[in-house]
Amino acid sequence: GWARAVRGLLLDVSGVLYDSGADGGVPIAGPSAALKWIKASGLKLRLCTNETQATRENFVRKLQGMGFDVSVSEVTAPAPAACHILKERGLRPHLLVHDDLVPEFAEIDKTNPNCVVLGDAAENFTYANLNEAFRVLIGMEKPVLISLGRGRYYKETDGLKLDVGAYMKALEYACDVQAEVVGKPSKRFFESALAEMGVPAEQAIMIGDDIVNDVGGAQQCGMRALQVRTGKYRPSDENHPDVKPDAYVNNLAEAVDIILQQM
Amino acid sequence: GWARAVRGLLLDVSGVLYDSGADGGVPIAGPSAALKWIKASGLKLRLCTNETQATRENFVRKLQGMGFDVSVSEVTAPAPAACHILKERGLRPHLLVHDDLVPEFAEIDKTNPNCVVLGDAAENFTYANLNEAFRVLIGMEKPVLISLGRGRYYKETDGLKLDVGAYMKALEYACDVQAEVVGKPSKRFFESALAEMGVPAEQAIMIGDDIVNDVGGAQQCGMRALQVRTGKYRPSDENHPDVKPDAYVNNLAEAVDIILQQM
Numbered sequence: 253g254w255a256r257a258v259r260g261l262l263l264d265v266s267g268v269l270y271d272s273g274a275d276g277g278v279p280i281a282g283p284s285a286a287l288k289w290i291k292a293s294g295l296k297l298r299l300c301t302n303e304t305q306a307t308r309e310n311f312v313r314k315l316q317g318m319g320f321d322v323s324v325s326e327v328t329a330p331a332p333a334a335c336h337i338l339k340e341r342g343l344r345p346h347l348l349v350h351d352d353l354v355p356e357f358a359e360i361d362k363t364n365p366n367c368v369v370l371g372d373a374a375e376n377f378t379y380a381n382l383n384e385a386f387r388v389l390i391g392m393e394k395p396v397l398i399s400l401g402r403g404r405y406y407k408e409t410d411g412l413k414l415d416v417g418a419y420m421k422a423l424e425y426a427c428d429v430q431a432e433v434v435g436k437p438s439k440r441f442f443e444s445a446l447a448e449m450g451v452p453a454e455q456a457i458m459i460g461d462d463i464v465n466d467v468g469g470a471q472q473c474g475m476r477a478l479q480v481r482t483g484k485y486r487p488s489d490e491n492h493p494d495v496k497p498d499a500y501v502n503n504l505a506e507a508v509d510i511i512l513q514q515m
Numbered sequence: 516g517w518a519r520a521v522r523g524l525l526l527d528v529s530g531v532l533y534d535s536g537a538d539g540g541v542p543i544a545g546p547s548a549a550l551k552w553i554k555a556s557g558l559k560l561r562l563c564t565n566e567t568q569a570t571r572e573n574f575v576r577k578l579q580g581m582g583f584d585v586s587v588s589e590v591t592a593p594a595p596a597a598c599h600i601l602k603e604r605g606l607r608p609h610l611l612v613h614d615d616l617v618p619e620f621a622e623i624d625k626t627n628p629n630c631v632v633l634g635d636a637a638e639n640f641t642y643a644n645l646n647e648a649f650r651v652l653i654g655m656e657k658p659v660l661i662s663l664g665r666g667r668y669y670k671e672t673d674g675l676k677l678d679v680g681a682y683m684k685a686l687e688y689a690c691d692v693q694a695e696v697v698g699k700p701s702k703r704f705f706e707s708a709l710a711e712m713g714v715p716a717e718q719a720i721m722i723g724d725d726i727v728n729d730v731g732g733a734q735q736c737g738m739r740a741l742q743v744r745t746g747k748y749r750p751s752d753e754n755h756p757d758v759k760p761d762a763y764v765n766n767l768a769e770a771v772d773i774i775l776q777q778m
Contacts, residue, residue: 379640386668386677404689405649414649418685425684426667426677 254476254498255514260296260451262442262470264460265303265311266406267483268504270318272305273409279318280482282505287321289508293515298449299327300442300458302401302435302465304371304416305350308332328445330400330435331356334369337434343396345369348385348419350376367396370423370431372403372416382419389427397423401435403465407484436462437469446473457498459507461485468495478507517739517761518777523559523714525705525733527723528566528574529669530746531767533581535568536672542581543745545768550584552771556778561712562590563705563721565664565698565728567634567679568613571595591708593663593698594619597632600697606659608632611648611682613639630659633686633694635666635679645682652690660686664698666728670747699725700732709736720761722770724748731758741770 266272269283290297299322303311308327315322331353338345344361347354349371357369368385389395403415420431435441446453453474460466461483470477479485479497482504490500501507529535532546553560562585566574571594575587594616601608607624610617612634620632631648652658666678683694698704709716716737723729724746733740742748742760745767753763764770 375642377642377645379638382640382681383674383676386681387675390668390675404691405653411646412650412653413646414685414689418645418649418689421688422677422681422685426681428667 254457254478255511257455258295258457258511258515259455260298260446260449260457261290261508261511262298262300262445262449262456262458262475263504264436264458264462264466265299265301265315267461267485268459268480269315269320271407271409271483275409276314277318278409279320280503282503284319284321286505286508289512291321293512295511296449296451297326298445300436300445301327301329302372302403302416304330304353304400304435305374306352307355310352328441328448330441331371333441333444334398334400334434335360337398337432338367338369343367343398345398346385346388347371348373348376348381349400350374366392367398368423369398369400370416370420371400373419374413377414377419382422386423386426389423389429395427395429397427397429397431399431399433399435401465402431402433402437403462405484412484436465437472439469439473442470442473442475446475457507457511459501459504463489463492463495463497467497471495471498480504480507517720517741518774520718521558521720521774521778522718523561523709523712523720524553524771524774525561525563525708525712525719525721525738526767527699527721527725527729528562528564528578530724530748531722531743532578532583534670534672534746538672539577540581541672542583543766545766547582547584549768549771552775554584556775558774559712559714560589561708563699563708564590564592565635565666565679567593567616567663567698568637569615570618573615591704591711593704594634596704596707597661597663597697598623600661600695601630601632606630606661608661609648609651610634611636611639611644612663613637629655630661631686632661632663633679633683634663636682637676640677640682645685649686649689652686652692658690658692660690660692660694662694662696662698664728665694665696665700666725668747675747699723699728700735702732702736705733705736705738709738720770720774722764722767726752726755726758726760730760734758734761743767743770
């Protein structure tokens with residue numbers, strides 16, 4: 253029954269379309285065809301990613317290079333959402349993010365910082381950079397920490413890597429603050445993705461490999477959510493104490509196949 | 516009244532005797548004389564430290580080089596306490612610690628690790644090393660994380676630095692485990708220090724710069740505890756929601772002076 257009355261799909265990207273890695277990553281078998289089926293079907297589509305290692309432009313270029321038919325206008329990502337919040341509240345960030353993400357903040361005033369923005373900085377998560385971000389925060393009367401996602405870890409071609417959420421917890425603990433999360437599983441973030449797609453939550457399905465950030469977050473917004481058995485999926489996810497997906501599927505192609513059969 | 520009926524003093528070291536730093540650190544004015552007064556008074560003394568950047572031998576050598584009259588047999592530190600636990604439970608650690616601490620684990624079997632031991636690894640807190648420790652943990656059926664202390668941050672001569680507790684929180688979150696803390700503020704650790712000194716909790720005073728790990732931990736064990744206004748002390752500590760020291764003192768010398776006047 254989970255595949256009934258669907259008008260739009262939100263897709264996580266890393267671990268669903270491709271496995272990321274230092275070499276740029278490799279496509280997972282199947283999703284490229286599945287994307288074509290989705291577009292041919294008339295279903296609305298949104299790529300709902302916590303990707304913060306590249307600008308949307310470069311991210312989409314990489315996906316296109318792997319053979320995926322996607323465009324920048326189809327992507328909902330944390331950095332633009334964070335810029336919106338920074339402008340709204342007059343915040344000037346100290347950035348601890350991946351070098352390739354910095355251009356997303358080109359128009360933001362970064363002088364005399366009054367908050368820290370944390371992304372998946374990868375190789376920029378050095379001891380020196382973490383101490384620097386910590387000192388900026390602890391020096392504020394009321395520390396403001398904005399985290400682009402709160403993922404625990406993700407899979408790259410050379411193994412599992414700590415994600416931004418682990419470093420967020422380190423800074424939260426050191427400064428005794430609670431980070432504001434921009435990106436999945438934040439409700440506001442999923443709601444923007446739905447609005448951009450023009451589909452209400454009850455007619456949308458989220459498909460991702462992350463049991464908490466994709467599946468749990470989307471369900472909290474009233475969407476159905478599937479977990480794919482690709483990417484960082486681990487069998488123990490199926491015993492998660494709090495989150496149960498509406499269904500498990502082996503990969504994106506299987507999910508889309510079932511959805512299209514019901515249309 | 517806090518200085519009555521004292522038979523033993525437990526002293527934190529970094530931030531009380533000296534300020535640590537890349538150059539080895541610099542002594543705080545006053546404590547060197549205070550140590551001499553303590554020894555002349557007949558009070559029992561124990562250095563109760565979460566220092567994990569050096570073996571006890573090298574740590575004591577450094578303190579002696581700064582003019583402090585201390586010996587290895589007066590030091591209670593986390594690494595030896597951890598070795599005791601590792602042997603007791605047949606645990607083989609993957610170490611993420613400072614290079615200079617490794618010799619403390621010389622007699623411990625480290626092949627085919629079934630736990631991770633985390634210390635204040637400082638420059639060894641690299642992105643690669645954190646990912647490696649994470650992968651060892653997440654690969655275990657039931658991850659065991661032993662943390663040498665849970666401090667948030669400390670002060671070095673070139674500024675505040677994230678302490679082991681921040682990295683502990685990162686790994687705890689990523690692996691969904693709770694670390695076992697060896698060192699302050701663990702009750703077992705304070706109790707060993709008291710036993711080594713041969714003084715019951717109610718006749719001992721802990722003196723430290725850390726409101727939670729020194730003051731709170733010692734009070735939990737039934738000791739009195741003072742916070743010095745040196746080291747990482749910050750005025751906002753005096754508004755701590757949970758912990759109130761038995762007294763504030765400007766530095767160790769002032770504390771010892773008051774205690775000796777009451778004897």
